[in-house]
Amino acid sequence: MKIKMLKRFMGQYMILSLFVFFLVFSIITGFIFQIRKINEYKGQIAQINNQIEDTKEEISKLDKICKSNDLESSAREQLGMVKSNEIIYVDSSERDN
Secondary structure: OHHHHHHHHHHHHHHHHHHHHHHHHHHHHHHHHHHHHHHHHHHHHHHHHHHHHHHHHHHHHHHHHHHHHHHHHHHHHHHOOOOOOOOOOOOHHHHHO
16 A cells, blocks of 8 residues: 555656756756856956046046146236247237237
């Protein structure tokens, strides 16, 4: 009688075992996939952070250049300064006004 019950539930046991195996396998595979994606995203974040730092440095350099150009234009217009190799021509008609 016990053998008949074992034979009777053996098929159900096998199906249940296969289902559990498939479930565990799917969970593990999904977990591994998520870990790979996380590592990929971390790499992309690091790359983008490097690009941000490079861009900040470039902006800083451009700001310095812009400020030095502003300084030069201010010195030329307001103080009448010139470079050593420049010759200034003054229109006398503008001077009279």
